[in-house]
Amino acid sequence: MRYTKAMIDTKEKLASHLTLTQEEEAFDYTDRTALPLKIPSHFMALINADDPTDPLRRQVVPTIREMEGEAGASLDPLFEVEHTKRSRLIHRYASRAVFLTTDVCALHCRHCFRRRFTATAQGAASKEEIDEAARYLADHTEITELLLTGGDVLTIADGALEEMIGAFRAMRADLVIRICTRMPAAQPARITNALVEMIKGFDSAPFYLMVQFNHPRELSAEAIKAVARFIDNGIPAMNQTVLLRGVNDDADVLQELCNSLVFNRIKPYYLFQGDLVEGTAHLRVPIARGLELEAELRRRLSGLAMPTYAVDLPDGGGKVPLTTHYLRGEVQQGVWEFENPEGERRRYWDPPTDRSSSTPR
Numbered sequence: 001m002r003y004t005k006a007m008i009d010t011k012e013k014l015a016s017h018l019t020l021t022q023e024e025e026a027f028d029y030t031d032r033t034a035l036p037l038k039i040p041s042h043f044m045a046l047i048n049a050d051d052p053t054d055p056l057r058r059q060v061v062p063t064i065r066e067m068e069g070e071a072g073a074s075l076d077p078l079f080e081v082e083h084t085k086r087s088r089l090i091h092r093y094a095s096r097a098v099f100l101t102t103d104v105c106a107l108h109c110r111h112c113f114r115r116r117f118t119a120t121a122q123g124a125a126s127k128e129e130i131d132e133a134a135r136y137l138a139d140h141t142e143i144t145e146l147l148l149t150g151g152d153v154l155t156i157a158d159g160a161l162e163e164m165i166g167a168f169r170a171m172r173a174d175l176v177i178r179i180c181t182r183m184p185a186a187q188p189a190r191i192t193n194a195l196v197e198m199i200k201g202f203d204s205a206p207f208y209l210m211v212q213f214n215h216p217r218e219l220s221a222e223a224i225k226a227v228a229r230f231i232d233n234g235i236p237a238m239n240q241t242v243l244l245r246g247v248n249d250d251a252d253v254l255q256e257l258c259n260s261l262v263f264n265r266i267k268p269y270y271l272f273q274g275d276l277v278e279g280t281a282h283l284r285v286p287i288a289r290g291l292e293l294e295a296e297l298r299r300r301l302s303g304l305a306m307p308t309y310a311v312d313l314p315d316g317g318g319k320v321p322l323t324t325h326y327l328r329g330e331v332q333q334g335v336w337e338f339e340n341p342e343g344e345r346r347r348y349w350d351p352p353t354d355r356s357s358s359t360p361r
């Protein structure tokens with residue numbers, strides 16, 4: 001495929017772009033169980049080669065630290081395997097399901113939380129797998145949203161993707177479909193007018209574009225244009241950032257990222273605490289620091305620019321929002337004490353109970 005040209009996928013190619021640090025040099029490129037190196041040329045060009053601590057470099061260049069063991073970390077902390085109801089179909093929350101369209105990505109993120117599946121050479125879902133998943137969705141009308149992810153769904157060629165979406169639409173014309181992809185950051189040239197036109201053709205229900213930008217420098221002119229193609233065609237864009245040590249664990253960086261996203265019509269949706277996935281401990285940020293950053297962002301950002309900081313709990317516990325406790329408690333019957341982001345206390349009281357009546361349904 002055209003967009004995989006000039007891919008950096010060997011240590012030799014990497015070394016022709018960057019002077020490897022000791023930790024980068026020590027990564028075992030022969031280890032078949034490790035997530036392989038994969039950096040598309042577009043992303044490589046965004047890296048400042050003179051800075052060994054470059055925040056984009058940290059996301060994509062492997063180091064020996066990925067090989068450190070960690071007690072309690074797992075390859076499937078979200079218990080996705082247990083929640084797999086049909087091949088590649090994960091149904092963890094009643095109202096939405098996840099379909100792993102392919103294990104292929106344009107870019108291998110070193111913080112990948114699905115490395116049990118990513119780059120395992122299985123390729124795109126077969127017609128049988130798609131049809132089985134579509135039948136499950138037909139039987140489960142409580143599902144209102146389908147997340148097409150992987151891997152990266154946009155590594156699939158337009159024709160095959162059109163068949164896949166068509167199969168889901170044939171069974172559930174009413175399903176909101178989320179296109180979950182890192183392609184605008186990784187290889188924006190993949191996002192053509194033809195691709196967006198094809199998706200737009202399935203207009204019986206809305207699509208949402210779910211992207212991942214972790215640092216303001218990933219919002220290149222090409223990336224912004226790629227996302228704008230979707231938005232201009234009526235497909236809203238949401239961003240999911242992963243909180244990463246040495247990448248974006250800084251209030252100024254996150255503030256700039258969120259404001260740039262809003263300026264480019266991309267809603268900051270989630271700021272994710274790193275999952276307890278093997279080989280990613282060195283990229284995780286302590287929760288106390290994450291909470292500090294969340295509180296600082298709430299003071300600095302508009303409501304529109306503020307993402308929800310969330311953790312996906314181990315052993316399949318699911319997503320839980322993380323925030324400072326602004327609500328201090330019920331100090332007397334029906335009287336609530338709050339502390340606002342500036343640290344001031346205020347009280348709010350409930351309506352008198354005798355006159356209350358519930359809204360008729």
Ligand SMILES: *Cc1c(COP(=O)(O)O)cnc(C)c1O
Pocket residue numbers: 078090091092093096097098147319
């Ligand atoms: C995160 C996730 C979703 C989507 O959750 P939202 O909070 O609706 O964005 C759905 N299914 C699984 C398994 C997930 O991990």
